[in-house]
Amino acid sequence: xxxxxxxxxxxxxxxxxxxxxxxxxxxxxxxxxxxxxxxxxxxxxxxxxxxxxxxxxxxxxxxxxxxxxxxxxxxxxxxxxxxxxxxxxxxxxxxxxxxxxxxxxxxxxxxxxxxxxxxxxxxxxxxxxxxxxxxxxxxxxxxxxxxxxxxxxxxxxxxxxxxxxxxxxxxxxxxxxxxxxxxxxxxxxxxxxxxxxxxxxxxxxxxxxxxxxxxxxxxxxxxxxxxxxxxxxxxxxxxxxxxxxxxxxxxxxxxxxxxxxxxxxxxxxxxxxxxxxxxxxxxxxxxxxxxxxxxxxxxxxxxxxxxxxxxxxx
Ligand code: CUA
Numbered sequence: 001x002x003x004x005x006x007x008x009x010x011x012x013x014x015x016x017x018x019x020x021x022x023x024x025x026x027x028x029x030x031x032x033x034x035x036x037x038x039x040x041x042x043x044x045x046x047x048x049x050x051x052x053x054x055x056x057x058x059x060x061x062x063x064x065x066x067x068x069x070x071x072x073x074x075x076x077x078x079x080x081x082x083x084x085x086x087x088x089x090x091x092x093x094x095x096x097x098x099x100x101x102x103x104x105x106x107x108x109x110x111x112x113x114x115x116x117x118x119x120x121x122x123x124x125x126x127x128x129x130x131x132x133x134x135x136x137x138x139x140x141x142x143x144x145x146x147x148x149x150x151x152x153x154x155x156x157x158x159x160x161x162x163x164x165x166x167x168x169x170x171x172x173x174x175x176x177x178x179x180x181x182x183x184x185x186x187x188x189x190x191x192x193x194x195x196x197x198x199x200x201x202x203x204x205x206x207x208x209x210x211x212x213x214x215x216x217x218x219x220x221x222x223x224x225x226x227x228x229x230x231x232x233x234x235x236x237x238x239x240x241x242x243x244x245x246x247x248x249x250x251x252x253x254x255x256x257x258x259x260x261x262x263x264x265x266x267x268x269x270x271x272x273x274x275x276x277x278x279x280x281x282x283x284x285x286x287x288x289x290x291x292x293x294x295x296x297x298x299x300x301x302x303x304x305x306x307x308x309x310x311x312x313x314x
Contacts, residue, residue: 013151020153023085096167100135107145107158110187120210124193124231129203148181170197223308250314
């Protein structure tokens with residue numbers, strides 16, 4: 001479900017969301033109630049006890065013991081309720097169920113990579129089965145990022161050099177936004193992903209297909225798919241317009257000027273090198289920001305991308 005543009009809270013996409021919202025709403029409404037009570041009483045007293053022309057004597061009593069007990073005990077009870085609600089949910093969020101399916105999540109400037117059991121991987125789209133606890137093992141290859149899924153009420157920092165863990169269980173098939181919630185540089189606002197929740201059968205079928213380089217469709221068409229699923233489109237357009245990286249339109253076969261002034265022909269080997277070792281040869285006018293896809297793309301996938309680039313003639 002698309003969570004952008006919701007007026008108040010986004011839809012509840014996980015088993016944890018209703019609990020988090022219950023605590024949030026209780027605190028919110030109690031706060032609103034007391035805000036109105038305190039402000040209206042203050043206003044009332046300001047008017048009632050304002051200085052009149054001939055003020056009478058005020059009471060010499062400066063203390064009301066019963067009143068003080070009441071306004072101490074009642075808020076304490078509320079605080080205790082908030083604490084118990086919050087702590088119970090906090091414990092649930094932090095104890096991963098034993099039968100959880102583990103998926104490795106790697107953050108790097110500026111994309112998400114997901115590694116599944118059985119060797120499948122995906123980029124910027126996390127695919128999970130419904131009604132199954134999912135444990136995400138999070139780490140970063142560069143700076144601090146944050147794994148944030150508003151619909152799941154889930155946010156966990158992703159750190160370099162150590163693992164963090166979070167878990168969730170999605171209630172039904174659908175799509176949810178994944179955002180990076182820790183400023184991580186120029187591409188931070190582009191570091192968006194999706195979580196696609198499938199039925200259990202759908203997930204099994206997806207996993208099988210994702211685990212093998214798809215041999216049944218033509219390379220060029222497969223390349224077009226990879227352009228989307230591996231998120232090349234985040235930085236490279238196919239219509240000739242500029243973006244973070246050079247456009248793919250007409251790129252094959254043309255001569256590129258590198259940042260050190262050399263000129264090279266964009267051929268199969270240059271494209272392959274740019275995918276596996278993007279910082280080796282930077283085209284003039286662009287920043288060396290592309291992450292390496294070493295180990296993230298199979299040979300057939302690279303072949304397919306090259307075939308796809310060749311098809312995007314000017
Ligand atoms: Cu990654 Cu912000």
